[in-house]
Amino acid sequence: MKLLAVTALSKSFRERRLLAIDELSLSAGERYVLTGENGSGKSTLLRILAGIDAPDSGVGHFGKRRFDWSPYPDWLRQEVIYVHQQPYLFHTSVVENIAYGLRARGVEAGERERLVAAAIAWARLGHLLRTPPQKLSGGERQRVALARAWVLAPKVLLLDEPTANLDAESRQQTIDLVQAFCGPETTAVIACHDRDMIALANRRRLHLVDGLIQQNSTPTL
Amino acid sequence: MGFLDATYAALRLLFSADPELWTIVGVSLSVTLRAMLIAMPVGVGCGYLLATLRFPGRRALIVVIQGLLASPTVVVGLMLYLLLSRQGVFGQLNLLFTQTAMVIGQVLIALPVLIAFSLAAIQGADPRARETAVALGASATRVGWTMLVEVRFALLAAVCNAFGRIVSEIGCSLMVGGNIAGVTRNIPTAIALETSKGDFAQGIALGIVLLVVALGVNSAFAFFQGESRR
Numbered sequence: 157m158k159l160l161a162v163t164a165l166s167k168s169f170r171e172r173r174l175l176a177i178d179e180l181s182l183s184a185g186e187r188y189v190l191t192g193e194n195g196s197g198k199s200t201l202l203r204i205l206a207g208i209d210a211p212d213s214g215v216g217h218f219g220k221r222r223f224d225w226s227p228y229p230d231w232l233r234q235e236v237i238y239v240h241q242q243p244y245l246f247h248t249s250v251v252e253n254i255a256y257g258l259r260a261r262g263v264e265a266g267e268r269e270r271l272v273a274a275a276i277a278w279a280r281l282g283h284l285l286r287t288p289p290q291k292l293s294g295g296e297r298q299r300v301a302l303a304r305a306w307v308l309a310p311k312v313l314l315l316d317e318p319t320a321n322l323d324a325e326s327r328q329q330t331i332d333l334v335q336a337f338c339g340p341e342t343t344a345v346i347a348c349h350d351r352d353m354i355a356l357a358n359r360r361r362l363h364l365v366d367g368l369i370q371q372n373s374t375p376t377l
Numbered sequence: 378m379g380f381l382d383a384t385y386a387a388l389r390l391l392f393s394a395d396p397e398l399w400t401i402v403g404v405s406l407s408v409t410l411r412a413m414l415i416a417m418p419v420g421v422g423c424g425y426l427l428a429t430l431r432f433p434g435r436r437a438l439i440v441v442i443q444g445l446l447a448s449p450t451v452v453v454g455l456m457l458y459l460l461l462s463r464q465g466v467f468g469q470l471n472l473l474f475t476q477t478a479m480v481i482g483q484v485l486i487a488l489p490v491l492i493a494f495s496l497a498a499i500q501g502a503d504p505r506a507r508e509t510a511v512a513l514g515a516s517a518t519r520v521g522w523t524m525l526v527e528v529r530f531a532l533l534a535a536v537c538n539a540f541g542r543i544v545s546e547i548g549c550s551l552m553v554g555g556n557i558a559g560v561t562r563n564i565p566t567a568i569a570l571e572t573s574k575g576d577f578a579q580g581i582a583l584g585i586v587l588l589v590v591a592l593g594v595n596s597a598f599a600f601f602q603g604e605s606r607r
Contacts, residue, residue: 208508230514238512244505247527256523257513304513 158217159184159343160205160236160312165214166367167200174200175211176367182312185340189354190347192364198347199241201364202314205345206238234261237310241317243301245289250281250300253289257308271307279303279333295326302333313337313344319353327352386578391585397558398579402586405563408476409544412483416539419484420491421532425521427492428499439496445489450482451548457482458552474555479563482549487539494535498528530602537598541591 160182167175174197182188192198203209207228216223223229237257245253254275258268276282279299284292292300298318305313318334319327331352338344338356345362346353354361363370390398427439460466461473472478506527510520525532547565554561556570564583571580 203508206512208512230516233511233514238508240505240509242505244503244509246506246509246523256510256515260510260513260515260519308513 157184158182160216160218162205162214162216165204165211167197167204167209167211173367175204175364177201177214177369180362180369180371182343182345184311184343187338187344187356187359188346188362189356189359190345190362190364191349191354196364197367198364199316201369202238202316202345202347205312206236206314207233208238235310236312236314237305237308238314239301239305239316239318241320242294243297245292245297245300247288247290250285250287250289250292251276253300254281254304254307257304261308275303275307278306278336293326295322295329298322298326298330299333302330302337306337309341311341311343313342315344315346315348317348317350318346319348319350331356380577383577383581387581387585390578390582398582400559401562401564401567401583404476404559404561405544405565405587406590408479408550408563409483409540412480412487412543413536413540415480416484416487416491417536420488420539421495421525421535423488424492424495424535425499425525427496429521442489442492442496446493448486448489449548450486450546451552453485454482454549454552457485457549461553473553474557474561476554476561478553479550479561482553483543483546486546486549487543490539490542491535494538495532498531498535499524501531502528533598533601537594540594544590545587 158181161180162177163179165175165177165180166173190198190201200209204211204214204225207225210225210228214225216225218232218235221231223232246256251272254272255268258271263271276285279302281296281299281303284296284300287296289297289300302318315334319330322330327350331350334344334346334353335356346356348354360371427435427442457478458465458473461470461478462468463473472481502524507520507524510523515523545565547569550556550561550563551566551569554563554566556562556566562570564587568580568583568587571577571583
């Protein structure tokens with residue numbers, strides 16, 4: 157079942173055409189690996205899908221609801237979560253970072269504490285709760301960011317090169333968490349160059365070349 | 378009276394609970410704190426809006442505000458005097474030579490500092506901070522508050538800077554306050570007056586108080602900044 161689709165999506169920087177996508181359709185509960193050369197527009201596409209950047213033109217559909225980027229609808233922000241390549245953690249605490257999206261959604265304190273505790277256990281962050289976020293390693297930051305996204309149970313998860321610049325151990329931990337995140341309720345698009353990530357089971361491949369997207373119709377097992 | 382004699386007399390004055398001296402200190406702190414309480418939310422708010430909104434004339438407005446950073450306080454005092462004097466637009470309010478007039482003057486002096494520093498702080502923030510807040514579904518108000526919290530130490534520097542500028546300014550306070558004993562005489566105007574009368578002891582005593590206040594504010598800032606880096 158089609159969950160998120162965009163049509164006639166274009167984006168240029170100055171004279172350079174970065175994206176010219178006739179149609180991109182993401183099915184519910186599927187995981188997609190987005191590949192392409194450096195500078196091919198992978199991050200730009202994810203940022204547009206997340207409503208952080210706006211395209212020059214394009215129309216989207218989420219389920220049966222139509223949307224565009226002027227402005228990107230608030231209701232869609234509740235469904236789509238984007239995680240930066242190098243996640244930004246607020247200068248508060250690990251717990252407050254994980255709770256941020258829940259506060260933004262008005263989740264009441266008791267329920268918030270319960271969900272944050274579950275996210276901490278899920279990402280195995282219990283030993284890092286007293287560490288200031290700015291003192292965490294790259295892998296630990298990535299895990300906090302994934303926990304912060306996981307706790308919101310998004311329908312669409314957009315990950316921008318989650319294993320870039322990580323050491324081997326952190327990279328494997330991140331891959332395991334991403335695997336665990338991508339359940340049947342979550343559609344995931346993961347931009348990456350990482351061979352192990354590209355080789356994730358049950359994933360479809362999206363490949364960006366010259367602003368155009370090549371989409372596999374069947375999942376690779 | 379030599380410098381050492383004057384300093385000795387100043388220290389005796391400081392510890393003698395001299396009512397005149399401490400009234401002057403009280404006027405200074407009261408006026409400056411009230412001015413800061415008004416100027417802080419307005420200045421930081423304007424700085425945030427200037428950093429985040431795009432509108433025609435924005436660049437020109439920023440240039441004007443940055444230019445006002447160097448505006449002589451006596452010119453601010455002169456403009457305010459003209460507005461508050463009997464023939465001025467706000468003459469009927471009878472505010473000239475009152476503490477309220479001094480507060481207004483200090484607010485006007487503090488605002489460019491607060492706006493320019495807040496603008497620089499927010500523009501200098503990591504762009505991922507805003508993007509992360511937006512991506513996590515925060516409302517515009519929450520995004521704004523988050524950004525201010527993220528740059529809080531830069532904002533604290535703005536507040537310290539503005540406080541330092543207005544607690545020690547003399548031009549505006551003298552012109553719109555009138556240096557009336559017990560009412561509008563603050564530390565800088567009193568130092569100028571006592572020095573012109575040759576009473577260096579009171580001038581030095583007030584100068585010490587002013588230095589202690591300025592050092593105290595900056596030490597507190599340095600402490601909080603240090604705490605944040607631990």
